[in-house]
Amino acid sequence: GENVEQHPSTLSVQEGDSAVIKCTYSDSASNYFPWYKQELGKRPQLIIDIRSNVGEKKDQRIAVTLNKTAKHFSLHITETQPEDSAVYFCAARKPSGSARQLTFGSGTQLTVLP
Amino acid sequence: ETGVTQSPTHLIKTRGQQVTLRCSSQSGHNTVSWYQQALGQGPQFIFQYYREEENGRGNFPPRFSGLQFPNYSSELNVNALELDDSALYLCASNGEGSGGVDTQYFGPGTRLTVL
Numbered sequence: 001g002e003n004v005e006q007h008p009s010t011l012s013v014q015e016g017d018s019a020v021i022k023c024t025y026s027d028s029a030s031n032y033f034p035w036y037k038q039e040l041g042k043r044p045q046l047i048i049d050i051r052s053n054v055g056e057k058k059d060q061r062i063a064v065t066l067n068k069t070a071k072h073f074s075l076h077i078t079e080t081q082p083e084d085s086a087v088y089f090c091a092a093r094k095p096s097g098s099a100r101q102l103t104f105g106s107g108t109q110l111t112v113l114p
Numbered sequence: 115e116t117g118v119t120q121s122p123t124h125l126i127k128t129r130g131q132q133v134t135l136r137c138s139s140q141s142g143h144n145t146v147s148w149y150q151q152a153l154g155q156g157p158q159f160i161f162q163y164y165r166e167e168e169n170g171r172g173n174f175p176p177r178f179s180g181l182q183f184p185n186y187s188s189e190l191n192v193n194a195l196e197l198d199d200s201a202l203y204l205c206a207s208n209g210e211g212s213g214g215v216d217t218q219y220f221g222p223g224t225r226l227t228v229l
Contacts, residue, residue, distance in 0.1 A: 001173075006156075032216045043118075043204065043220040044157065051216075089156050093216065101147060101170050102206075102218060104156030 002027040004092050006105025013080050014113050021108045023090035024072040030092040033073050034102070035064060039086045047088075048075070080112045117141055118207050118221035126227045127195050135190040135224045139207035145169070146188040147218060148180060151202040163188055192226075200228045 003026040013019050025033075034049035050057045050064045050073065057064050061080075066073040077084055087109050091102040117140035127133050139146050145164045149157035159172035163182035177193040186207070192199055202225050206218035 004156075034217070036220075043222045046217060046219070049217065091156075101159040101162055101172065102149075102157075103159065104149075106156050107154070 002030060002092055002094055002103040004090060004103050004105040006090050006108060008108060009106065010109045010111070012111045012113060015080060015082060017080055019075075019077045019080050019084070019110055019112075021075045021088055021090070021110070022072060023074070023092075023105050024070075025092040025103075026071070027092070027094055028068075028071060029094050031095050032093040033064070033066060034091050034093075035075050036089045036091065036104075037086045038089065038107075044089060077110075080110075082112050082114050085110055085112045118205060118219050120203075120205055120221040120224050122224060123222070124225045124227075126229065128229050129195055129197060131195050131228075132191065132193045133195060133226060135192075135203050135205075135226070136187065137190070137205035137207075137221055138187045139205075139209075140219050143207035143209035143219075144186050145208050146182055146186065147206045147208075148188070148190045149204045149206065150174075150199075151204055151223070153201070157204055160190070195228045197228050200226060202226075 031052040036044035147162040148160040161171040
């Protein structure tokens with residue numbers, strides 16, 4: 001099955017700096033890669049996603065890049081703010097069959113220091 | 115916030131008991147997936163229902179079972195509870211419409227504690 005590895009597990013940055021979280025996946029058939037933000041005690045919320053026919057996608061301060069050859073994708077947050085502090089999860093999904101199940105990474109605890 | 119709701123919010127059970135968790139999908143979504151999230155870990159896929167049929171299953175034993183109703187709401191049943199079943203149980207819905215068919219929107223979860 002699919003395996004997703006995520007690094008680092010914890011990340012501290014100063015407010016205003018950039019943060020980068022990296023994920024690798026094992027199954028080259030995976031074609032959809034969402035990123036979720038989960039604040040303490042709350043539900044995971046989709047912040048950005050990318051499909052395999054695109055190399056990069058940006059939404060204001062957040063961007064995701066995908067390298068299909070190397071089977072890795074990254075989340076970039078610029079001009080970080082204290083409210084960006086949360087656990088971030090990457091995920092990957094295969095198109096095989098009809099089940100749109102997501103395989104998640106283990107999460108990155110991001111702390112933005114004021 | 116998404117339109118996905120779950121009940122109950124919290125639940126405490128003892129080992130060996132059975133539990134039923136409920137999920138109402140976002141309007142227009144015909145697919146519901148269930149995930150188990152242990153403390154400090156990413157969500158793990160349990161199974162998915164599409165139009166009332168199981169549509170994929172993760173690496174969970176048969177004592178985890180589910181159901182989807184004609185209105186696309188869903189239940190997760192866990193029999194013979196074990197201590198390791200203590201976790202946050204999340205449901206997610208997706209379907210045609212906002213975000214596209216791939217995008218899964220999560221509910222707030224049910225925190226299950228097994229003593």
